Amino acid sequence: MTRTLATFLAVVGLVLAPPAAASPEQILADRTAAWLEQLLHVPVPHQQIVPAAEENGQTWLAQSVPGEHRIEAVPWLIEEWSQMADPDEPQPAGAHALLHELLHLHHATVLEEGAVDAVALDLVAPWTQRFHGWGSITQRYGTGPDDAAYPDDVRLVRALSAAATDGRVRSTAARQWRRAFLVADDAGRHAMIETANARSRR
Numbered sequence: 199m200t201r202t203l204a205t206f207l208a209v210v211g212l213v214l215a216p217p218a219a220a221s222p223e224q225i226l227a228d229r230t231a232a233w234l235e236q237l238l239h240v241p242v243p244h245q246q247i248v249p250a251a252e253e254n255g256q257t258w259l260a261q262s263v264p265g266e267h268r269i270e271a272v273p274w275l276i277e278e279w280s281q282m283a284d285p286d287e288p289q290p291a292g293a294h295a296l297l298h299e300l301l302h303l304h305h306a307t308v309l310e311e312g313a314v315d316a317v318a319l320d321l322v323a324p325w326t327q328r329f330h331g332w333g334s335i336t337q338r339y340g341t342g343p344d345d346a347a348y349p350d351d352v353r354l355v356r357a358l359s360a361a362a363t364d365g366r367v368r369s370t371a372a373r374q375w376r377r378a379f380l381v382a383d384d385a386g387r388h389a390m391i392e393t394a395n396a397r398s399r400r
Contacts, residue, residue, distance in 0.1 A: 203283070208228075210387050211213065212377050221247070221277035221280065222279075222280045222281075222283035222284075223247050223280040223282075223283065223301055224246070224247050224400075225283060226279055226280075226282060226283045226296070226329075227244070227245065227247055227279070227296060227300065228244050228271070228328075229329070230297065230300055231243065231244045231245070231300050231326070232244075232295060233328060233329075234297075234300060234321075235375075237321075237324075238377060238380070238381055239326075239379045239381075240303065241303075242301075242303065243267050243303075244267070245262060245267050245268050245269045245300065246267060246268040246269070247268075247269050247271060247276060247279070247300070248268050248269070248270055248271075249270070249271065249273050249276055250270035250271055250272055252308055253273055259271060259272050259275050259295060260272070260275055260295055260299050261299070262299045262300070264301040264302075264304045266290075267306070269299045269300075270306040271295075271299075273335055275292070275295060277303075279292055279294040279296055282296075282329075284363060285329070285330050285331065286330075287381065288326050288328075288330040288332045289344075289352055289392070290322050290339040291328055291339075293322050294318055294319060294322050294339070294345070294347075295347075297317075297318040297321050297322065298323060298347060299317040300382065301314045301317055301318055303381070306382065306383050306384045306386075306387060307321070307384060308377075308384045308387040308388060308391075309351060309354065309355055309387065309391075310350025311347070311348040312348055312350075312352050312354055312355040313355055313376070313379050313380045313387070314380065315347050315348045315350075315351065315352050316352045316355040316356055316376050316380075317344055317376050317377055317380045319339070319340030319345060319346060319352065320340070320373050320376060320377075322339050322340055323339065323340075330385070332359065355376060356372070356376070358374050358375075358379075358390070358391060358395075359373075359375040359376045359379070359396040361394040361395070361397050361398035362375050362390065362393055362394035362397055363375050375390075378390070382386070
């Protein structure tokens with residue numbers, strides 16, 4: 199066999215080889231992104247899950263990298279997401295982390311972490327119901343002070359949502375306001391904040 203023919207056959211083999219099967223955590227992330235698109239009616243980028251090297255002094259467990267469509271996460275969190283692909287393994291904290299990173303749409307900056315985390319906490323129970331059928335066990339997740347990744351920002355976004363709607367943080371109207379705030383651009387978020395503040399002064 200000539201070297202040219204061998205090279206040709208090697209290239210053909212690479213082209214025809216089946217793609218590597220996606221990991222359980224990647225499948226879960228892709229299914230979650232598709233679910234979020236249906237829920238929010240906006241494009242939610244599918245992001246590649248990749249391990250991040252843990253460094254001294256590192257405080258984050260996962261981060262969505264702007265413009266690169268990937269989520270870097272510490273290995274133990276990726277393992278937790280992999281386990282969550284099993285319907286019998288609901289993990290509210292793991293679901294919260296996955297939702298938080300996928301909800302970073304990278305189109306706005308005003309109260310970004312608060313907007314993302316507030317909606318992520320709102321969606322933990324519906325997500326668990328959708329993917330595990332066990333939503334009732336997570337109904338209270340997100341109500342405690344230790345559940346939020348950005349508690350001060352979340353409290354502010356929730357307060358704005360209550361002021362802009364019916365005064366109740368956990369009402370359907372307030373949750374819908376928080377979703378609208380998340381998908382709005384910076385100008386839209388500023389306008390929503392001004393309206394909420396005006397209503398709170400009445």
